[in-house]
Amino acid sequence: MPVTTLNGKSVHVNEEGFLTEYDEWDESLAAVLAEQIGIQLTDAHWKVIRFLREDFKAQGETATTRRVQQVGGVPVKEQFTLFPKKPGKKMSYIAGLPKPHGCV
Amino acid sequence: MTTTDTTPAEQTAPIVPSFGDDETDRKLAIICSKGNLDMAYPGLILGNAALGEGIETHLFFTFWGFDMIMKSRMHDLQFSPAGNAAMHLPGSDRHMPQALAPAMTGMATKMLKKQIADLGVPEVPDFLDQIVAAGGHLWACRLSADMMKIAEEDLRDDVEAIISAADFIEKTEGAQLLFI
Numbered sequence: 001m002p003v004t005t006l007n008g009k010s011v012h013v014n015e016e017g018f019l020t021e022y023d024e025w026d027e028s029l030a031a032v033l034a035e036q037i038g039i040q041l042t043d044a045h046w047k048v049i050r051f052l053r054e055d056f057k058a059q060g061e062t063a064t065t066r067r068v069q070q071v072g073g074v075p076v077k078e079q080f081t082l083f084p085k086k087p088g089k090k091m092s093y094i095a096g097l098p099k100p101h102g103c104v
Numbered sequence: 105m106t107t108t109d110t111t112p113a114e115q116t117a118p119i120v121p122s123f124g125d126d127e128t129d130r131k132l133a134i135i136c137s138k139g140n141l142d143m144a145y146p147g148l149i150l151g152n153a154a155l156g157e158g159i160e161t162h163l164f165f166t167f168w169g170f171d172m173i174m175k176s177r178m179h180d181l182q183f184s185p186a187g188n189a190a191m192h193l194p195g196s197d198r199h200m201p202q203a204l205a206p207a208m209t210g211m212a213t214k215m216l217k218k219q220i221a222d223l224g225v226p227e228v229p230d231f232l233d234q235i236v237a238a239g240g241h242l243w244a245c246r247l248s249a250d251m252m253k254i255a256e257e258d259l260r261d262d263v264e265a266i267i268s269a270a271d272f273i274e275k276t277e278g279a280q281l282l283f284i
Contacts (some may be wrong), residue, residue, distance in 0.1 A: 004118050017119035038122045065156060066234065067225060077237040085158030086123050092152045094122055103149055 007032045010022050018093055022056070025096030033094045042104075048074050052095040060094045064102040116236045124158075131160045131279035133272075138284060139171030141181040141216055141228075147229045147284045162279065163235070164272050165263075166245035170252065173244060173260045180228045184209040187268050194204035229260075237263045243275070 001012050001020055005092045017034075019025055030049055034041050041049075051072035055063045065088050069076050076087075083090035088100050132154045136147045147163060154161045171177040185191040185205040193200050194215070200208075217227070226234060236242065244259055246268045256266055267275070 002119060006118050012118055014118075017121045019167050028271075036118065037123060064224075066237075067227070069234070073239060076234050080238055086156065089121070089232070090123060102224070103237075104152060 012061070014098075018098060019096035020098075024097070025053075029096065030094050032038070037090060037093065038085065038093065039090065041094075042082075044074075044078070045091075048072065048079065048082060048091050048096045052091060052097060056095075056097050061082075062097045062100040063087060064100045064104060066104050067102070108195070128158060129219050129275065129278070131162070133162045133164065133168060133178075133276035133281045134279075135164045135281070136169035136172055137165075137167045139168035139181060141183040141213060143284065144169075144172050144181055144228050145220070148228065148235065149225075150282065151235055151240055152231070152238065155235065155240050158240075160279075161239075162241045162243060162272075162275075162276055164243045164245065168250050170244065170248055170254060172228055172272040173232070173242065173263055174254065174258055175260065176258065178232075178260070179227070181211045181213075181228055182209055214216075232260065232262070238256070243272060245269070245272075259260070265284045 001013060003042050004013050004017075007029050009024075009027070009029070012020045014020050025055050031041055034045070039045065044099050048068060051068060051074070052063055055067070055071065063072065065079050065083075068074050068079060068091070069101075079087040079091070083094075131202055132151070134147045136144070150164065151161050151162045167171050185200055185208050186202070188205070189199070189202075191200045191205065191269055192198060199244065199250050219225075225231070232242065242265050244254075244256075244266045246266050249266045250253070257262070259266075
């Protein structure tokens with residue numbers, strides 16, 4: 001896996017640029033990741049990101065948009081507004097997690 | 105990538121995923137022509153996945169597919185093992201005797217619904233809510249509506265219109281198309 005420098009810190013990423021080590025992520029890194037894909041984080045974004053982090057820790061896999069709605073309480077429509085076009089991938093990228101594997 | 109696990113080298117520029125926001129003009133059109141519970145899902149799952157990839161997605165309901173969008177029927181789709189040669193006894197590779205199959209629709213429907221729910225996959229009406237929330241477009245077939253004497257008020261409110269086959273072809277110009 002490649003190693004890259006983000007926010008002055010070395011982190012492991014996969015070939016697409018998603019972080020591969022859960023513990024290498026921190027909240028200041030999230031803002032840098034978000035900026036790289038053109039997103040300015042607001043409280044609404046943070047609600048999703050913090051849910052994804054907690055849920056991954058508990059479940060061992062990244063929540064899908066469906067799960068972010070049903071369990072995390074953020075409607076799918078809002079997810080598409082916050083993370084346009086590809087919410088599932090964008091929010092997991094910013095949260096330093098793998099892309100969701102679930103189909104729904 | 106030019107680096108490996110054993111000798112990681114620092115990349116000077118961060119690797120940023122290409123989410124390709126503005127590059128895709130890909131469009132997907134899915135024709136849903138079946139009203140069986142098991143045949144409702146392929147279109148919903150693929151449509152939902154396409155929307156999550158930023159692809160403009162249209163679902164066109166025709167013939168028995170109307171059961172997926174009719175207020176009076178959409179909560180009660182059924183799954184029948186009858187005529188399904190791939191139907192096996194639960195948890196086994198043994199074929200279900202076809203003579204028994206017609207009597208088993210109720211049980212099979214209940215079982216399938218449970219399996220779907222266990223995977224966190226929504227029921228059909230709820231799934232269509234999600235597809236619309238994600239920006240998907242729902243259309244109904246004019247000929248089927250006329251034939252079955254179905255009006256717009258019989259359909260989900262988020263069905264955008266009852267349209268002709270020609271309208272559909274026009275709306276989905278350049279789209280990839282799936283017939284289910």
